[in-house]
Amino acid sequence: MFKQAIYHRPKNNFAYSYDDETVHIRMRSMKTDLTNVILLHGDPYMCEDGIWQxxxxxxxxxxxxxxFDYWFAEVKPPFRRLRYGFQCVSNETTAYYTERGFFDEAPGDSGAYFSFPFLNPADVFCAPHWVKETIWYQIFPERFDNGDSTLNPPGTLPWGGVPERDNYFGGDFQGIINRLDYLQELGVNGIYFTPIFKAKTNHKYDTIDYMEIDPQFGDKKILKQLVRECHKRGIKVMLDAVFNHSGYYFGPFQDVVKNGEQSIYKDWFHIRKFPLQEGETINYDAFGFEKIMPKFNTENPEVRDYLLKVAAYWIEEFDIDGWRLDVANEVDHQFWRDFRRTVRAVKPDVYILGEIWHDSMPWLNGDQFDAVMNYRFSHAVVDFFAKGAITAEEFKHEMIHILQSYPVSVNEAAFNLLGSHDTPRILTVAKENKENLMLAFLFTLSFQGSPxxxxxxxxxxxxxxxxGCRKCMIWDEEKQDRDLFQFIQKLISFRRSIPVFGNGGDFTFKYLHPALISYVKSSRNEKMLLILNPENxxxxxxxxxxxxxAVNLWTNSPFTERTSEIRQKHFLILHKK
Incomplete structure (x- = not known):
């Protein structure tokens, strides 16, 4: 038994309260080392003759x-207190793993074991319930549709031209309203908008005024109309909060530009010295080294109060359902704790999504975010299905690692994407192989999380x-791939109508063939087997x-074959109630 690899920590993703009465326990061991693991658990105060029961x-x-191998158990401690340890069994030996190390026999003293002191409801990670049922659609407003040409910025180009970093095509809120029926037809029930606030650029990540909408999109009246129309269709609305940095032309920063060390706003930003710029070198922290995006000092009480006022305002006045937080990992944790308390006081089920591209457990303990943009998931799916850069085994390993990195409740709310305004288009990455793209969508839309x-x-x-990834949306159906649209539409309908297809079922890889990606989604009431063939x-x-x-879900017919031939770049979905 390789004891050095056996690991547990009574916190975070290894031990947590799933709901008000359930505790989830995980343990890790060296791959193929243990044959089975038995959880020893009980109330810390239950003893007979001095021996813990x-x-x-x-x-x-x-x-x-x-x-590594990963092991999982779910327990419901009757008095909400828990002590526990692990009986680790290999082909050669048995050892008892506790907080105090390894023993040949189970210790009789409960003090030797791991402790989950009390299952406090306040400590349960609670993402909004509706997120588990949401399929998001990300819109870059400047490029979705031009519905009101009177709002066009100077120099606006005809729709469908070549996108550049600094050109405009006139996308606006009216254009989005005009296309809500399209989104309803597709089946999505959540929209994430990149920034809509007044800014100099077409992407709007350089905010000038956090309390005003960029005039090229419309005004507050039409935003309220847009949110109402979305809600009528059962579509949630999430806005983008750029609180790591402002834009260069943000009023307080312009005051610093003008007045230097005498500015009353100089402590709103991370300024190393004056003047602000010497040659090509800027003397203040920014997003990357972008001069136009000076970084906020969110530890400053005035900055904190201002940004929290902004966060509350757009929920109070416009009834939005979520905030996506740009560059969230560079903002201090205490600010995000204050942010959560502020927005949840206004709307208890608002969704809080952080932009973090790496391991995010420190932000996902229930006191800050509900989810992060799950780029680690994205990279694995894209590398395997689109690029063919990793093997099926490597892909499965990465998926298991991702799932084990977070509590189940976190995985159920994870924002799983294949691409965004910050990445090349998924079809381009796939070298325009549509079959590979379809398999990537099938896996994503049948995986745990919020796709x-x-x-x-x-x-x-x-x-x-x-x-290049920010082209104008194509509205001419003759130029759209309608077969792909209908394929994704059908997958969305499965996710919305069959619980086990989405978050209503546990996910387990099932080995059927080394080249296939096969997995089972299961619940108490139903099971589903999905087999994807990425090979040629x-x-x-x-x-x-x-x-x-079982029923072949794609054809809606009974499946009776003992052996099946999975065509190249194709799949089989079997559903059994």
Whole structure:
């Protein structure tokens, strides 16, 4: 037994309260080292003759990544207190793993074991319930549709031209309102808008005024109309908050530009010295090294109060349903705790989504964000299905690692995307292989989390990195890939109508063939087997007995074959109630 690899921590993703009465416990061991793990658990105060009384529960093997196996158990402590340890079994030996190390026999003193002191409801991670049922659609407003040409900025180009970093095509709120029926037809029920506030650029990540809408999009009256129309259709609305930095022409920063060290706003920003700029060198912190995006000092009480007022205002006045937080990892944790308290006081079920591209557990303990943009998921799916850069085994390892990195409740709310305004178009990455793109969408829309579609990906739009990925939306149906649209539309309908297809079922990879991606989604009431063939060849596979007689979800017909041939770049979905 390789004890050095056995690991547990009574916090974060290894031990947490899933709901008001349930605790989830995980343990890690070296890959293929242990044959089974048994959880010893009980109330810390239950003793007989000085010996702690405990119950044993077999832990479920939850999957493997490249180096480790993961084990999982769910317990409901009757008095909400819990002490626990692990009976680790290998082919050669048995050892008892506790907070005080390893023992040959189970210790009789509860003080030796791991402690989950009390299941406090206030500590339960609670993302808004509606997020688990939401399929998002990301809109870059300047490029979605021009519905009111009277708002066009000077020099606006005809719709559909070549996007540049500094050109305009006149997208606005009226254009979005005009296309809500299209989004309803697609089936999405959440819209994430990139910034809409007054700014100098077409992307609007350089805010001039956080209390005003950019005039090219419309005014506050039409924004209220847009939100109302979305809500009538059951569509949630999430705005983009750029609180890491302002724009260069933001009033307080312009005061610093004008008055230097005498400015009353100089402590609103991270200024190293004056003058603000010497040659090409800026003497203040910014997003990256972007001169036009000076970084806020969110530890300054005046800045904090101002930004929290902004966050509350757009919820109070416009009834938005969520905030996406730009460059969230560069803002201090205390600000985000204050942010959560502020917005939840206004609307208890508002969704808080952080832009973080790496491991995000420090932000996902229930006191800051509900989710992050799950780029680690994105990279794995894109690398495998679109690029063919990793093997099926490597892909499965990464998916298991991602799932084990966070509590189940966090995974259910994760914002899973294939692309965004910051990445090349997924079809372009896939070298315009539509079959690969379809498999990527199938996996994403059947995985745990809250999936997002970047505008135009559903009709086969292409484009390299910014600005290529920010082309004008194509509205001429003759130029849209309607087959792709209908494919994604059908997947969305499955997710919205069949619980186990989405967050209503546990996810487990099932080995059927080394080249296939096969997995089971299961709940108490139903099961689903999905088999994806990413290869350029037909693969024959034996179907597990439990799925013989299930319904082929794509054809809605009974499936009775013992052996199935999965065509190249194709799939099979079997649903059993």
């Amino acid at each position: 405990h119950t044993k529960k077999e832990m479920k093997y939850a999957g493997s990544d490249e180096l 997002c579609i970047y505008y135009g990906d559903e009709i086969g739009m292409t484009g390299e990195q910014d600005p 060849k037909l693969i024959q596979v034996d179907i597990p007995d439990e799925f013989i007689g």
